[in-house]
Amino acid sequence: xxxxVKRDQPSKAIFFFTPILAIFLTLIAGGIIFYIxxxxxxxxxxxxxxxxIADKYGFSxxxxxxxxxxxxxxxxxxxxxxxxxxxxxxxxxxFGAIVSGGVALLFYDQEGFYxxxxxxxxxxxxxxxxASIPAILKTYFNTNEILVSLMLVYVSKLILDYLVVGPxxxxxxxxxPETRQFSxxxxxxxxxxxxxxxxxxxxxxxxxxxxxxxxxxxxxxFQMKVSGFSLKTAKYAGYKGKKMIILVFLISGACxxxxxxxxxxxxxxxxxxxxxxxxxxxxxxxxxxxxLHPVGIIFASLVVAITYLGAETAQIFMQIPxxxxxxxxxxxxxxxxxxxxxxxFKFKFIGTxx
Amino acid sequence: MNTNxxxxxxxxxxxxxxxxxxxxxxxxxxxxxxxxxENGAGKSTLVKILSGVVIxxxxxxYLNKNILKLNSPSDAKKNDIGMVFQHFNLFxxxxxxENLIIDSDEQRENLKEKIDTIMKKxxxxxxxxxxxxxxxxxxxxxxxxxxxxxxxxxxxIMDEPTSVLTEQETSELFLSLKKFSEEGILxxxxxxxxxxxxxxxxxxxxxxxxxxxxxxxxxxxxxxxLANKMVGQDLKTIKKKKENTSSEQLIKITNxxxxxxxxxxTNLVDINFSLNRGECLGIAxxxxxxxxELFQVLSGEIxxxxxxxxxxxxxIGDLNPQERREYLMAFSPEDRLEQxxxxxxxxxxxxxxxxxxxxxxxxxxxxxxxxxxEHSKKIISEFNVNTDNIDxxxxxxxxxxxxxxxxxxxxxxxxxxxxxxxxxxxLDVGAINYIHETLIKINEQNKSIILIxxxxxxxxxxxxxxSVIHRGKLSKIMNSEDVTSEKLGVLMGGGN
Numbered sequence: 001x002x003x004x005v006k007r008d009q010p011s012k013a014i015f016f017f018t019p020i021l022a023i024f025l026t027l028i029a030g031g032i033i034f035y036i037x038x039x040x041x042x043x044x045x046x047x048x049x050x051x052x053i054a055d056k057y058g059f060s061x062x063x064x065x066x067x068x069x070x071x072x073x074x075x076x077x078x079x080x081x082x083x084x085x086x087x088x089x090x091x092x093x094x095f096g097a098i099v100s101g102g103v104a105l106l107f108y109d110q111e112g113f114y115x116x117x118x119x120x121x122x123x124x125x126x127x128x129x130x131a132s133i134p135a136i137l138k139t140y141f142n143t144n145e146i147l148v149s150l151m152l153v154y155v156s157k158l159i160l161d162y163l164v165v166g167p168x169x170x171x172x173x174x175x176x177p178e179t180r181q182f183s184x185x186x187x188x189x190x191x192x193x194x195x196x197x198x199x200x201x202x203x204x205x206x207x208x209x210x211x212x213x214x215x216x217x218x219x220x221x222f223q224m225k226v227s228g229f230s231l232k233t234a235k236y237a238g239y240k241g242k243k244m245i246i247l248v249f250l251i252s253g254a255c256x257x258x259x260x261x262x263x264x265x266x267x268x269x270x271x272x273x274x275x276x277x278x279x280x281x282x283x284x285x286x287x288x289x290x291x292l293h294p295v296g297i298i299f300a301s302l303v304v305a306i307t308y309l310g311a312e313t314a315q316i317f318m319q320i321p322x323x324x325x326x327x328x329x330x331x332x333x334x335x336x337x338x339x340x341x342x343x344x345f346k347f348k349f350i351g352t353x354x
Numbered sequence: 355m356n357t358n359x360x361x362x363x364x365x366x367x368x369x370x371x372x373x374x375x376x377x378x379x380x381x382x383x384x385x386x387x388x389x390x391x392e393n394g395a396g397k398s399t400l401v402k403i404l405s406g407v408v409i410x411x412x413x414x415x416y417l418n419k420n421i422l423k424l425n426s427p428s429d430a431k432k433n434d435i436g437m438v439f440q441h442f443n444l445f446x447x448x449x450x451x452e453n454l455i456i457d458s459d460e461q462r463e464n465l466k467e468k469i470d471t472i473m474k475k476x477x478x479x480x481x482x483x484x485x486x487x488x489x490x491x492x493x494x495x496x497x498x499x500x501x502x503x504x505x506x507x508x509x510x511i512m513d514e515p516t517s518v519l520t521e522q523e524t525s526e527l528f529l530s531l532k533k534f535s536e537e538g539i540l541x542x543x544x545x546x547x548x549x550x551x552x553x554x555x556x557x558x559x560x561x562x563x564x565x566x567x568x569x570x571x572x573x574x575x576x577x578x579x580l581a582n583k584m585v586g587q588d589l590k591t592i593k594k595k596k597e598n599t600s601s602e603q604l605i606k607i608t609n610x611x612x613x614x615x616x617x618x619x620t621n622l623v624d625i626n627f628s629l630n631r632g633e634c635l636g637i638a639x640x641x642x643x644x645x646x647e648l649f650q651v652l653s654g655e656i657x658x659x660x661x662x663x664x665x666x667x668x669x670i671g672d673l674n675p676q677e678r679r680e681y682l683m684a685f686s687p688e689d690r691l692e693q694x695x696x697x698x699x700x701x702x703x704x705x706x707x708x709x710x711x712x713x714x715x716x717x718x719x720x721x722x723x724x725x726x727x728e729h730s731k732k733i734i735s736e737f738n739v740n741t742d743n744i745d746x747x748x749x750x751x752x753x754x755x756x757x758x759x760x761x762x763x764x765x766x767x768x769x770x771x772x773x774x775x776x777x778x779x780x781l782d783v784g785a786i787n788y789i790h791e792t793l794i795k796i797n798e799q800n801k802s803i804i805l806i807x808x809x810x811x812x813x814x815x816x817x818x819x820x821s822v823i824h825r826g827k828l829s830k831i832m833n834s835e836d837v838t839s840e841k842l843g844v845l846m847g848g849g850n
Contacts, residue, residue, distance in 0.1 A: 216721075218720055218721060219716040219719045220719065222716070222721055225699070225703075226699075229699065230692055230696055232692055232693040233692070233693050233695070233707065235655045235675075236675055236693050236694065237709065238675035238677065238678075239676070240674070
């Protein structure tokens with residue numbers, strides 16, 4: 001007989017084991033889905049998860065996709081840890097891309113070492129400005145940040161649309177909805193000849209280190225932790241709640257904005273309609289899969305990045321729609337939430353004695 | 355007709371705790387039975403089993419020798435078991451009559467007649483057409499009782515019915531219960547208040563940690579003997595020495611008002627009082643009359659007009675709790691698990707919640723863990739917190755130990771004023787004694803206390819001055835020698 005017993009203390013090992021369990025269950029469920037669709041499950045999973053990263057180029061692509069995911073998820077973990085539900089990172093990314101793209105376009109015919117730092121800074125500021133909207137509305141007008149941040153995503157996408165079709169479109173571009181190419185000085189340097197992986201990965205790694213330090217070593221991190229557990233306690237302890245809400249949104253927005261900069265000054269090199277394949281939304285899954293822990297987020301971003309690559313390979317080689325990637329992302333989150341049950345309960349096997 | 359209710363070897367195990375461990379009890383009509391025990395002793399689980407809300411893992415229940423199958427609350431109703439819970443199950447916006455007809459199978463006219471007879475018989479006066487939200491707690495309880503009586507129950511179970519009542523309402527309730535009992539309804543009265551047991555009941559069953567400890571006639575017991583059974587240890591009684599307190603004023607509240615946007619909060623109206631050094635001001639009241647708002651205004655969670663609070667000759671009405679701590683105030687909120695402490699965090703992290711400047715817990719924005727830990731060890735040993743592991747998550751401390759930790763955390767700065775709100779709520783008697791001793795000690799060191807509490811006995815024991823809060827207004831401040839619990843009861847009910 002199996003009995004479900006409450007754990008005395010949520011186990012630390014289980015805390016990091018459940019994400020792995022969730023991935024494993026996702027693979028099984030994915031295999032079943034492929035089987036129902038008429039594919040050989042193992043072959044399909046191979047195309048999805050192994051083929052894409054089997055060579056140097058594939059591995060570079062993995063890091064390329066993981067970089068924005070990791071960067072955004074780190075930023076989001078500041079919000080989530082302190083009970084602020086910013087789900088509009090996609091919008092902050094887009095707005096960061098718009099602002100930094102605009103700056104890069106100013107310099108489109110110039111070269112100079114100073115251009116890239118200005119462009120990067122502009123992206124971070126753009127993300128911060130955009131994230132400050134839900135933060136200020138929440139602190140001063142009591143609005144719900146989930147709704148506001150989400151709705152602003154669509155606003156930013158429409159602004160981008162308008163700009164690339166209208167005022168910012170390339171005068172020599174035959175009315176394609178895209179801007180001029182940025183000058184080389186506004187592009188993030190590539191790390192290896194022939195591969196697309198770029199210096200943006202260092203931004204992500206720096207964010208990991210800084211966030212670890214802030215979470216575990218600073219008063220701000222402590223206040224975030226307290227607020228995350230209980231806002232009533234934070235108030236009682238006398239923390240300046242409004243200030244902190246705005247601060248975590250700004251950090252989160254800056255990270256998303258930087259991810260936007262990384263995309264347009266890295267692989268894309270200009271502004272067009274599709275600067276992000278929903279990195280801002282997928283990063284929410286990454287943040288939770290990584291347990292809002294900086295190191296966990298690194299691993300989670302790599303895992304989720306595979307689903308992007310796998311979807312593309314599977315589409316090319318097996319004619320499976322690339323939206324299957326989103327199905328996998330959804331399943332990971334689903335199984336993660338389900339297996340979190342194990343954090344608080346354990347199965348106990350009891351002999352059938354009576 | 356006689357009713358016999360028998361509980362036989364009932365066991366209920368929850369994950370991590372045995373709520374009822376092989377409990378057997380027998381009740382006969384014509385008597386009032388008390389089921390006595392501290393919070394967490396297993397009374398409520400047993401009651402839930404009797405009312406069909408919880409299904410026991412083992413054991414059986416017999417009513418008049420017939421086995422009872424209680425799989426849902428409606429089974430209990432069908433078998434003539436009536437329940438009045440501590441928290442009312444009434445629709446606030448519906449009228450009294452609408453509330454009564456909802457779960458009745460009777461015709462409107464018949465029901466009305468029935469209710470009238472019941473009200474006449476027991477001398478209840480409740481207006482049937484008024485929405486329930488306009489009723490006082492005592493009247494709401496009467497509605498619940500009428501709802502049970504309509505079904506002419508054989509058994510009536512009352513779960514801590516007096517926690518929301520004034521003294522007067524309580525004595526009215528007791529009269530009715532005695533009347534019911536005389537008419538042959540078997541009454542089981544659940545409480546942790548010893549006085550009520552002595553006043554009302556004929557037989558008393560004591561529970562402790564899920565086990566039945568004793569069953570005895572009330573004539574063979576007294577308050578001390580019951581308390582000892584309930585706690586499982588002998589208790590010493592403590593008394594406050596009344597000394598001449600100084601006449602130096604410490605805190606003065608002038609025309610303090612608070613208007614809430616939340617309809618479920620109470621507005622505070624024109625609060626005025628002052629307190630000298632070395633004194634304890636008790637604030638009595640039925641819960642929900644503005645105590646929580648008053649605590650928050652005093653602690654700085656709710657900010658008010660700068661000049662409305664004068665503390666040690668500084669005006670501090672506009673400061674937040676952390677800033678007020680620098681002026682040597684300390685606060686112990688009512689809710690230990692959701693406000694005063696964070697159960698998921700370690701003990702030493704909880705200590706860091708009281709971050710006063712000289713503590714150096716955080717230097718230049720960085721956590722100074724060794725300092726916090728050193729401080730935590732000091733609190734644990736000085737305030738008898740029963741653990742030596744400061745890395746332990748505080749959820750593993752018992753309520754008493756957690757409260758000692760909280761009080762210790764607040765007192766280690768040797769504040770001039772401690773404001774506490776129901777500091778002993780839900781604690782076992784041993785821990786209550788310790789907290790009371792500590793509070794008396796503070797007064798002896800010429801420090802002051804504002805004690806907001808719903809426990810009248812506690813207030814009478816510890817306070818030098820007492821005031822009553824009712825619907826957000828404070829009564830005039832009285833010397834505690836001139837106050838009796840009856841007088842407090844009148845004021846708590848809004849009388850004069």
